[in-house]
Amino acid sequence: MQAQILPVPILLVAGFLGAGKTTVVNHLLAHAEGRRIAAVVNDFGAINIDAELIAGSSDGVVSLSNGCICCTLEGDLIRTLATLLRRDPRPEFIVIETSGIADPSDIVRNLMDPVIWKEAPLETVLCVVDATQPPAALNDALLRSQLRAADVVALSKVDLADAGARAAMREAIRTQRPAAVVVDANHGEVPAALLFPIDPDRMPEPRDVTPRRPATDRFETLSWTSDRRIVLPRLQQAIGKLAPKLARAKGLFETVEQPGRLTVFQLAGGRATLAAGGAPTPGVPRTRIVFIAEMGALSRAEIDAVMQGCVEAG
Numbered sequence: 511m512q513a514q515i516l517p518v519p520i521l522l523v524a525g526f527l528g529a530g531k532t533t534v535v536n537h538l539l540a541h542a543e544g545r546r547i548a549a550v551v552n553d554f555g556a557i558n559i560d561a562e563l564i565a566g567s568s569d570g571v572v573s574l575s576n577g578c579i580c581c582t583l584e585g586d587l588i589r590t591l592a593t594l595l596r597r598d599p600r601p602e603f604i605v606i607e608t609s610g611i612a613d614p615s616d617i618v619r620n621l622m623d624p625v626i627w628k629e630a631p632l633e634t635v636l637c638v639v640d641a642t643q644p645p646a647a648l649n650d651a652l653l654r655s656q657l658r659a660a661d662v663v664a665l666s667k668v669d670l671a672d673a674g675a676r677a678a679m680r681e682a683i684r685t686q687r688p689a690a691v692v693v694d695a696n697h698g699e700v701p702a703a704l705l706f707p708i709d710p711d712r713m714p715e716p717r718d719v720t721p722r723r724p725a726t727d728r729f730e731t732l733s734w735t736s737d738r739r740i741v742l743p744r745l746q747q748a749i750g751k752l753a754p755k756l757a758r759a760k761g762l763f764e765t766v767e768q769p770g771r772l773t774v775f776q777l778a779g780g781r782a783t784l785a786a787g788g789a790p791t792p793g794v795p796r797t798r799i800v801f802i803a804e805m806g807a808l809s810r811a812e813i814d815a816v817m818q819g820c821v822e823a824g
């Protein structure tokens with residue numbers, strides 16, 4: 511007798527640039543508690559930064575010691591899912607992190623492919639919303655489309671927002687998406703019970719998806735790499751100059767001040783942070799930064815000119 515193959519539920523994680531999606535996915539992977547989770551992370555530039563933040567490792571599939579795996583979405587989502595479903599052991603849950611500039615309804619439509627739906631039905635759409643942003647930010651068309659698709663909304667960065675701001679944001683979310691459950695996600699923590707099904711045999715209902723709207727290229731991504739090290743005070747000055755034009759930036763680099771180890775740089779919601787990263791990988795450029803801006807806000811020449819001034823002399 512052939513063993514029954516259980517469907518593998520999919521959790522889709524949406525949210526605006528820098529909202530905290532990777533932080534939620536990281537938390538899920540780090541607290542998998544025996545669940546074999548496969549995470550598909552989105553890489554928005556030529557540089558594979560998300561995967562590195564998750565596992566401290568690079569290229570393609572990363573296996574974690576707790577049985578979870580992680581891969582970047584390269585090209586076709588359906589093909590990536592088919593590859594994951596063929597793995598032995600098979601994942602029990604799949605988490606897909608969408609790009610911060612994606613309308614999730616496009617991905618939901620793809621996931622309703624009948625073959626994929628049978629094997630890996632979309633269980634939950636989670637939208638991560640930055641609690642430090644003003645509630646009016648939810649009026650943005652892209653954010654609205656992300657909220658509209660959500661079953662669960664996770665408020666991120668609640669540690670940085672006061673009670674009044676959090677309540678106002680919750681209210682604004684409820685107005686736009688009354689059907690969603692809204693929870694606080696402190697440093698990426700969302701209760702697993704809200705994201706994964708209790709009954710593995712129950713198939714989720716197919717979803718209504720709004721008709722496809724023509725895609726508009728609203729953001730552009732500019733990647734900058736160098737083999738030279740960053741001079742930190744110069745970078746801080748440069749980011750101050752570029753920040754008003756940026757929707758998001760993140761990077762990994764070695765600094766003159768701390769040679770031999772990487773620094774992780776993040777700019778999200780207008781807030782820049784630096785954190786310690788792992789060891790540099792031989793053969794990989796010392797400085798890798800991805801900048802995302804609204805179309806036309808920032809030119810490649812401007813990035814080049816500003817960033818050239820931030821690295822040590824050659």
Ligand SMILES: Nc1nc2c(ncn2[C@@H]2O[C@H](COP(=O)(O)OP(=O)(O)OP(=O)(O)O)[C@@H](O)[C@H]2O)c(=O)[nH]1
Pocket residue numbers: 525526527528529530531532533534609610666667668669670695696697698758760776777778783
């Ligand atoms: N203080 C605080 N910082 C957070 C929290 N969640 C996320 N962050 C920070 O916010 C920044 C962006 O978080 P990410 O998880 O990378 O955001 P993202 O949505 O995956 O970003 P993109 O994929 O680039 O759109 C990082 O510097 C995180 O450390 C939180 O709950 N509290």
